[in-house]
Amino acid sequence: MAVEPAVYGSSDRPPRGNYARAGDDYTCAQDYAAYSAQDHDTYRRLYERQAVLLPGRACQAFIAALPALGARDRIPRFEDINARLAPATGWRIVGVPGLIPEVPFFTLLANRRFPVTDWIRTPQEFDYVVEPDVFHDLFGHVPLLFDPVFADHMQAYGQGGLKAHRLGACELLSRLYWYTIEFGLVRESGGLRAYGAGILSSPGELQHAVASPAPQRLALDVERAMRTRYRIDAFQETYFVIDSFQALFDQTAPDFTPLYERVRQLPELPAGPPRATSQAQPSGAAAG
Ligand code: PHE
Numbered sequence: 152m153a154v155e156p157a158v159y160g161s162s163d164r165p166p167r168g169n170y171a172r173a174g175d176d177y178t179c180a181q182d183y184a185a186y187s188a189q190d191h192d193t194y195r196r197l198y199e200r201q202a203v204l205l206p207g208r209a210c211q212a213f214i215a216a217l218p219a220l221g222a223r224d225r226i227p228r229f230e231d232i233n234a235r236l237a238p239a240t241g242w243r244i245v246g247v248p249g250l251i252p253e254v255p256f257f258t259l260l261a262n263r264r265f266p267v268t269d270w271i272r273t274p275q276e277f278d279y280v281v282e283p284d285v286f287h288d289l290f291g292h293v294p295l296l297f298d299p300v301f302a303d304h305m306q307a308y309g310q311g312g313l314k315a316h317r318l319g320a321c322e323l324l325s326r327l328y329w330y331t332i333e334f335g336l337v338r339e340s341g342g343l344r345a346y347g348a349g350i351l352s353s354p355g356e357l358q359h360a361v362a363s364p365a366p367q368r369l370a371l372d373v374e375r376a377m378r379t380r381y382r383i384d385a386f387q388e389t390y391f392v393i394d395s396f397q398a399l400f401d402q403t404a405p406d407f408t409p410l411y412e413r414v415r416q417l418p419e420l421p422a423g424p425p426r427a428t429s430q431a432q433p434s435g436a437a438a439g
């Protein structure tokens with residue numbers, strides 16, 4: 152049955168997936184027969200490039216769970232992953248044709264279903280793909296669904312999303328998603344490690360996020376994350392750092408209703424660090 156494609160932001164580009172394949176809940180079967188030899192090879196090359204960058208940059212829970220994705224030389228079958236994931240944490244992955252609207256997305260998460268786009272980027276998009284594809288969704292998001300605390304957090308996020316939708320606060324909550332589930336860092340073994348899927352599935356961002364001196368790295372403050380704008384077209388200029396998944400769970404456990412009220416009254420914060428003030432002040436007053 153045909154459903155409306157999800158359109159985000161102000162892009163004029165039509166969404167990429169074939170939404171005629173999706174059911175009412177926006178899920179669809181993984182069209183495994185549709186993958187070409189080139190598609191499998193793209194996955195293999197993406198996996199290989201990313202795997203060598205993980206030690207010292209990805210968090211331990213991610214590295215430990217990654218082999219549970221199975222095949223690394225071709226696109227895995229979702230059902231094979233579910234045979235391991237469901238017994239581990241009760242989560243399942245479900246195919247989707249691409250980005251889906253907020254309510255169906257939150258509903259899936261609240262039911263411990265993680266939507267995974269089933270198509271893969273073209274070879275021309277090897278380094279950068281605008282919409283999430285099967286490599287981003289599987290490699291970036293699914294390993295941490297094997298972690299019991301992170302798994303519970305993702306479900307709580309889905310439940311919180313349905314509430315945010317009722318309160319008209321989805322944009323604020325999506326900033327928190329961006330700065331945690333997509334671009335979060337965790338302090339671990341005395342250093343910074345990535346747990347956010349947008350970092351873990353990107354070679355450039357993985358190195359930038361943990362090692363570049365350019366971005367600011369702030370201890371996670373839920374209110375501040377909700378106020379902070381973000382960039383979708385460049386490496387992040389701000390990362391929020393958690394101490395553990397349990398700390399993330401605990402920090403996001405309170406009822407956000409009063410927080411949304413408060414944040415709505417406060418100005419937005421820029422995506423990046425404050426610009427270094429010019430050394431030559433126009434007034435000439437600054438000395439030394
Ligand atoms: N505690 C949040 C609320 O009451 C829900 C939530 C949980 C949001 C986990 C994000 C992550 O709205």
Ligand code: CO
Pocket residue numbers: 283287288291292333348349
């Ligand atoms: Co993602």
